[in-house]
Amino acid sequence: MKIPLSSPDITDLEINSVISVLKTPNLSLGPKLLEFEQKLAEYAGAEHCVAVNSGTSALHLIIRSLGIGKNAEVITTPFSFVASANCLLYEQAKPVFVDIEPRTYNIDVKKIESKITGRTKAILAVDIFGYPADWAGLKKLAQRHKLHLIEDSCEALGAQYKGKKAGVLGEAGCFAFYPNKQITTGEGGVIITNNDRIAAECKSLRNQGRDECSDWSKHQRLGYNYRLSDINCALGIAQLARIEEILSKREQIAKIYREKLQGIEEIVIPQDSNDDIIRSWFVYVIRLRNDYSRKDRDHIIAELRGKGIGCSDYFNPIHLQPFYLKSFKYKKGDFPVAESVADRTIALPFFNNLRSDQVDQVTNNLKALLLSVNKRKD
């Protein structure tokens, strides 16, 4: 029996919502776009939401709208999906990586200040695996050094930090809706902000540089086609209507994993919510203890896959991605915490409708493999 790494949760509500849009003449820039944006803004507790065709597009437009370009440096994390640094390269800005905390895998705020130079324009922090970064610490630094503060909250829809929802913890944030995220639109993303100017500029940039109230054939700036169709938005509205159910299903599955894996000496299980933080479960990523090697980890992943259990090595650090090694002077050892974490993580199957007997199957196989790897070492 195969267990995928992730799987979208689509009900009749989603299917019927998409079909009803197809019966209207408004397949793009129609009422579903506005409704999706309004409902998400309300959910996140933000003034504005601007929907685009991916989370990567959302990040790109945030960078562009803040005027971060050539010669600008932006402090960010190497332990993330590659888009959180690529968005800077699109605008010829330079990512300046800062290592992560070993507990949360988020950017280590203590290590930021020494990397700030006269060219630093912003800090771009990621709420990795749905666990919010240290936003109080980040905000202090951004204010002290007059830097923009950007939140890549693509993995954190529904997470909270000190009573505020992820997405509004910086000047601008974003969500992504690829099928493995908490909710999906097939492909899609949004920019979330309380800043009127950023929102207006992003709306124009996603729509070929048109201003909202001006003529369709007038292009005020260099724009893109980053629009999200009403078909996608209808899917998103239906998913968002189920957000509490979706988040609690995910919480429940994380709880079952925790019960099965707690106390196993060979691994570190993911951080839970606490007084300040509500985690939104995006993926379930365990880590092997430091005496295991990358080879051990890769062996375990290959064996699990061989048994039909989907798993992955989230994330290979961005500075060690082939393109970054080719283009910049990064090397192994530059960000030791991120590298050490990246060598030992295993993302286990995680999706809304994962059954507890499937979790059993995953954890039993994992335990057996940990024992066999241990034995190989003796």
Ligand SMILES: *Cc1c(COP(=O)(O)O)cnc(C)c1O
């Ligand atoms: C998913 C994700 C994105 C955006 O991904 P898209 O596939 O472009 O929607 C950006 N940053 C992080 C950290 C992500 O996980």
